[in-house]
Amino acid sequence: MSIPVLICDDSALARKQMARTLPKEWDVDITFANNGAEGIEAIRAGKGEVVFLDLNMPVMDGYEVLQTIQQEDLPALVIVVSGDIQIKAHERVKALGALDFIQKPVSADAISNILQEYGILTIELGDGVADSPMIEVDLLDACREVANVAMGRAADLLAKLLDVFVLLPIPNVNVLEVSELTMTLKATEEHSTVSALCQGFIGAGIAGEALLLFHDSSFKDMAKLMGLANPEDKNTEIEVMIDTGNVLIGAFLNGISEQLHMKFSQSHPVVLGRHCTVNDLIHDNSEKWSRTLAMEINYRIEGHDIQCDLLLLFTEDSLPTLNSKLGYLLD
Numbered sequence: 624m625s626i627p628v629l630i631c632d633d634s635a636l637a638r639k640q641m642a643r644t645l646p647k648e649w650d651v652d653i654t655f656a657n658n659g660a661e662g663i664e665a666i667r668a669g670k671g672e673v674v675f676l677d678l679n680m681p682v683m684d685g686y687e688v689l690q691t692i693q694q695e696d697l698p699a700l701v702i703v704v705s706g707d708i709q710i711k712a713h714e715r716v717k718a719l720g721a722l723d724f725i726q727k728p729v730s731a732d733a734i735s736n737i738l739q740e741y742g743i744l745t746i747e748l749g750d751g752v753a754d755s756p757m758i759e760v761d762l763l764d765a766c767r768e769v770a771n772v773a774m775g776r777a778a779d780l781l782a783k784l785l786d787v788f789v790l791l792p793i794p795n796v797n798v799l800e801v802s803e804l805t806m807t808l809k810a811t812e813e814h815s816t817v818s819a820l821c822q823g824f825i826g827a828g829i830a831g832e833a834l835l836l837f838h839d840s841s842f843k844d845m846a847k848l849m850g851l852a853n854p855e856d857k858n859t860e861i862e863v864m865i866d867t868g869n870v871l872i873g874a875f876l877n878g879i880s881e882q883l884h885m886k887f888s889q890s891h892p893v894v895l896g897r898h899c900t901v902n903d904l905i906h907d908n909s910e911k912w913s914r915t916l917a918m919e920i921n922y923r924i925e926g927h928d929i930q931c932d933l934l935l936l937f938t939e940d941s942l943p944t945l946n947s948k949l950g951y952l953l954d
Contacts, residue, residue, distance in 0.1 A: 624650075625650050625651055625652040626649075626650065626651045626652070626672055626673060627651070627652050627654065627669060627670045627671060627672045627673075628645070628651040628652065628653050628654070628671070628672070628673045628674075628675070629653075629654050629655075629656060629662060629665050629666060629670055629671030629673070629674045629675070629699075630642060630653060630654070630655050630656070630674075630675045631655075631656040631658075631659065631661070631662035631665075631671075631674060631675065631676050631677060631680070631685075631688065632656075632657075632675075632676075632677035632680070632704070633657055633658055633677065633679075633680040633681060633793065634677070634764060634767060634768040634771065635759065635760045635761075635764045636760045636764055636765045636767075636768040636952060637677065637704075637727065637768050637771075638655050639760055640728060640729060640952070641675050641704060641729055642655075644729050644730065644731040644734050645731075645734060646731070646734070646735050646738065646744060649738070649744055651673075652670075654670040654671065657680075658680045658681050658682040658683060659676075659680050659682060659683030659684055659685060659687055659688040660682045660683040661682075662674070662676065662683075662688055663683065663688060663691050663692075663697075666692065666697050666698075666699045667695075667697065671699050672698065672699065672700065673699070673700050673702070673743055674699045674700065674701045674702070675702050675704050676688055676689070676701050676702070676703050676704065676721070677703075677704060677705055678703060678705040678707050678712065678716070678791075679705070679706070679707065679771065679791055679792070679793050680793070681793060685703060685705065685716070686715065686716070686719065688701075689701060689716060689719035689720055689721055690719060692720060693719060693720050700722050700741070700743060701720065701721045701722055702721065702722050702723050702724070702725060702737060703716045703721045703723070703724045703725070704724075704725045704726075704727060704729055705724070705725075705726065705727060705775065706726070706727040706771045706772040706773075706774060706775030706776075707775045707778065707779075707791050708726045708775050708776070708779045709775075709778060709779050709782045709788060709789065710779075710782070710783075711782065711788045712724075712788075722741060723737055723740075723741070725737060726775075727768075727771070727772045727775070728772060728882060760952075762945070762946060762949065763796050763797070763798070765949045765952055766796045766916065766918065766945070766949070767793075767794050767796045767918075769879055769882050769883070769949070769952075770794035770796055770879075770918040770920065770935075771793075771794050772878055772882060773874075773875045773876075773877075773878030773879045773882070774791060774794055774875065774878070774920045775791065775878070776874045776875065776877065776878035777870065777871045777872075777874035777875040777878065777922075777933075778791055778922065779874075780870055780874045781867075781870050781871060781874075781922070784870060785848045785849070785924070787848065787924045787925065787926070787927070788924070788925040788926075789922055789923070789924055789925070790922075790923040790924070790925050791920075791922070792920060792921050794918055794919065794920050795917075795918075795919040795920075796916070796917070796918050796919075797916075797917055798914070798915070798916050798917075798942070799914070799915065799917060800914055800915075815838060815839070815840070815900075816838075816839045816898050816899060816900055817836045817837060817838055817839060817896075817898075817899065817900070817901060817904065817932075818836075818837050818839060818842075818860065818864060818894075818896065818897040818898060818899075819834060819835060819836045819837065819864075819894070819895040819896050819897075819899075819904055820834075820835050820837075820864050820865065820868050820892045820893060820894045820895060821833065821834045821835070821892070821893055821895050821908075822835075822868060822872050822889055822890060822891070822892045822893070823889065823890040824872075824876055824887045824888065824889050824890070825887065825888055826880070826885045826886060826887045826888070827885055827944070828941065828943075828944030829883075829885070829887075829937065829941040829944050829945060829948075830937070830938050830940070830941055831915070831935060831936050831937040831938050831941060832911070832935075832936050833868075833872040833875070833876070833933065833934070833935050833936075834895070834932075834933075834934040834935075834936060835864065835867065835868045835871065835872065835931060835932070835933055835934075836901065836904070836931060836932040836933075836934065837863070837864050837867065837931045838929075838930050838931060839898055840928055841928060841929040841930055841931060842854060842855070842859075842860050842863055843855065843928075844924075844927045844928050844929045845863050845867065845927075845929050846859055846860075846863050848924075848927070848929075849863065849866065851863065857897075860897070861894060864892075864894065865892055867931060868892050869892070871922065871931070871933050872889070872892075872933065873889070875920075875933060875935070876889065882952075883948040883949070884948075885948065895907075895908055896908075914939045915936045915937055915938065915939060916936075916937040916939075916941070916942060916945065917934060917935065917936050917937075918934070918935040918937075919932060919933070919934045919935075920932070920933045920934075921933075
């Protein structure tokens with residue numbers, strides 16, 4: 624008898640990757656959910672005896688799904704599959720009843736090993752994994768999932784360095800004109816001021832700039848976490864920006880390069896502006912950017928008044944190579 628398996632993830636690419644890494648000999652009936660609310664309904668309907676659950680999702684995230692499963696005592700064995708690889712994320716999902724945790728991108732060996740470890744993998748002679756519905760994946764969805772994994776790598780490094788928990792959003796990815804850049808910065812309030820630095824990067828056919836927008840209200844808390852004296856000093860603020868940029872930009876680009884099997888070279892960081900509005904910052908530097916693919920992530924640190932936006936701007940000329948690199952993920 625087929626085992627009802629639920630794959631709950633807002634990314635079509637992640638759902639496709641997860642489905643094709645399940646053991647071919649495993650007799651299962653697969654259901655997909657685009658968010659946690661759909662996932663809970665599927666579990667209630669008996670379609671999720673085994674659940675592969677993402678954490679960062681709209682409507683209801685993975686933590687809320689686990690809480691609901693506990694509260695309603697729903698019959699589901701949950702394996703979290705996430706790009707958020709922070710130790711505290713592992714601890715929190717285990718405390719909420721998750722069986723185990725697998726980091727993205729998933730591999731067939733990791734899935735098979737964990738299923739066998741918990742005695743979940745059962746094989747019926749003559750049967751195999753059921754054909755799953757076709758999943759259509761477009762470039763933006765694929766880019767969003769690549770950004771999601773890279774975002775988790777950067778957050779994990781920052782969390783380890785500062786002994787904090789980094790709250791992660793759903794990455795915002797769009798192809799847009801420079802005039803639309805401010806619209807992508809959803810987490811930046813119009814009245815707030817920011818300081819910013821940029822760092823160029825280039826690989827084989829892919830180039831762009833990473834822009835780190837540091838909310839001015841964050842400097843004092845961040846300097847304390849870093850153990851820096853005189854948090855309001857100009858030089859301290861610049862040091863905070865550069866150190867944070869080195870961690871987030873470097874780890875994020877490494878996360879992308881690992882997934883696309885390529886390497887990036889980075890230029891030295893340059894301070895673009897201090898204590899200005901996002902509109903002023905974009906306006907003053909608009910000649911540097913044209914039509915671009917933009918990945919935007921808003922990082923916040925739990926329990927502290929700290930947030931910054933990491934914006935990766937890929938040149939328009941990079942889009943064909945990105946399409947090609949992502950092609951193997953879409954097949």
